[in-house]
Amino acid sequence: MGFRRPKSRRTSVNIPSSPSESTISSTNESYYTANSLSPSLDVSSNFSMSSESRSQPNNAIIIAVMGPTGAGKSSFIKAATGVDVQIGESLSSCTQDIQAVWCKHPTRDCDVCFVDTPGFDDTYKDDTQILELIANWLLKTYQAGTKLSGVLYLHSITANRMPHSAVRTLDIFQKICGRDAFSTTGLVTTHWDHVASQPGYDATECEKKEKDLCETFWKPLVDLGSKPLRFHNTHISAWDVVRSLPLEQKVLLIQREMGDEHLRLSETTAGRTLLSWLFRAASSLKEAIERIVNLLAGSSSTSADDNSSIKYLEQEKAKANEELNGIKTQLDSQSLRRNPLLHLEHYRSRKSRSARETTKAGTSL
Ligand SMILES: Nc1nc2c(ncn2[C@@H]2O[C@H](COP(=O)(O)OP(=O)(O)O)[C@@H](O)[C@H]2O)c(=O)[nH]1
Numbered sequence: 001m002g003f004r005r006p007k008s009r010r011t012s013v014n015i016p017s018s019p020s021e022s023t024i025s026s027t028n029e030s031y032y033t034a035n036s037l038s039p040s041l042d043v044s045s046n047f048s049m050s051s052e053s054r055s056q057p058n059n060a061i062i063i064a065v066m067g068p069t070g071a072g073k074s075s076f077i078k079a080a081t082g083v084d085v086q087i088g089e090s091l092s093s094c095t096q097d098i099q100a101v102w103c104k105h106p107t108r109d110c111d112v113c114f115v116d117t118p119g120f121d122d123t124y125k126d127d128t129q130i131l132e133l134i135a136n137w138l139l140k141t142y143q144a145g146t147k148l149s150g151v152l153y154l155h156s157i158t159a160n161r162m163p164h165s166a167v168r169t170l171d172i173f174q175k176i177c178g179r180d181a182f183s184t185t186g187l188v189t190t191h192w193d194h195v196a197s198q199p200g201y202d203a204t205e206c207e208k209k210e211k212d213l214c215e216t217f218w219k220p221l222v223d224l225g226s227k228p229l230r231f232h233n234t235h236i237s238a239w240d241v242v243r244s245l246p247l248e249q250k251v252l253l254i255q256r257e258m259g260d261e262h263l264r265l266s267e268t269t270a271g272r273t274l275l276s277w278l279f280r281a282a283s284s285l286k287e288a289i290e291r292i293v294n295l296l297a298g299s300s301s302t303s304a305d306d307n308s309s310i311k312y313l314e315q316e317k318a319k320a321n322e323e324l325n326g327i328k329t330q331l332d333s334q335s336l337r338r339n340p341l342l343h344l345e346h347y348r349s350r351k352s353r354s355a356r357e358t359t360k361a362g363t364s365l
Pocket residue numbers: 067068069070071072073074075076086087088089090093094095119190191192193194231232233
């Protein structure tokens with residue numbers, strides 16, 4: 001499987017079939033799609049791998065779409081391209097791999113590739129697996145000489161608060177991109193059409209939510225040029241979002257760290273950030289389990305009420321233990337392990353540098 005572009009413009013056009021997609025199909029003539037591509041992409045078939053001739057084919061615009069599960073990443077890509085990207089209808093996530101969807105830019109003479117990514121709070125994969133998937137994809141793309149022209153971070157405007165998982169996702173997202181790439185990032189709130197269709201819809205309330213995001217969680221990004229944008233769940237709105245981006249080719253921090261500095265995932269800024277989230281989660285789960293154990297030790301089952309509280313505590317303890325085991329599995333995973341040889345190398349080079357400096361200081365005395 002590769003990061004392949006379709007051979008011909010029309011052969012793989014995916015004409016939407018449902019009536020709700022008819023608005024898209026009218027513009028769909030000029031569009032064509034790529035297949036879903038796994039992260040184990042064979043980029044070599046389309047992108048030059050040699051460093052001298054690294055080039056972006058036909059100045060194609062590559063846009064990565066990231067954000068929590070359910071934010072609307074796949075829906076956005078479907079609206080922009082007309083391609084039948086799999087959309088989540090239940091609470092479980094459905095984009096478990098990286099998918100590259102190609103289309104023609106509606107007004108410019110170039111190809112656009114939207115890269116659909118799974119959210120960090122995925123139903124089937126843990127955060128470490130997701131980061132590994134995204135990092136490997138970004139690394140291979142970079143090694144093939146392809147740079148992203150934009151990154152979209154999607155967030156549903158329906159969310160009334162920022163859950164822990166969304167804060168973590170945003171934190172890791174920032175560490176994947178790095179500050180240099182913030183200027184080419186769009187912070188897209190989604191589901192505007194959904195809230196607008198609700199009885200008693202209050203536009204000012206949603207606008208306030210967006211403003212609050214920009215002044216708090218999104219502030220570091222906005223301060224460095226990320227644009228807050230809105231997606232109204234239409235083809236036009238998707239392209240308005242794309243047009244609002246400066247579309248400058250950027251190398252993301254994780255690409256630089258893994259591609260140029262040859263760091264392992266666990267040594268990248270994003271990898272270290274994920275590790276610290278996992279350590280923090282493990283320690284608060286351990287504390288919670290300890291508290292439950294103490295409560296259980298001091299409780300006696302003399303009434304039906306006591307019995308049901310004990311049962312509840314036992315269930316909570318089992319849940320916390322299960323979650324803790326999941327985190328331990330991630331911490332033990334190969335991808336988050338540090339490379340002992342690399343550390344040895346760092347140690348040796350530090351040691352020889354300080355020895356050189358000591359000798360220099362000695363001779364100049
Ligand atoms: N009305 C409306 N529904 C949306 C929007 N974005 C996503 N959805 C719905 O939200 C659910 C999750 O969307 P999906 O695109 O799979 O989210 P993803 O996990 O970020 O890829 C689906 O039921 C979509 O139909 C939007 O902007 N408006």
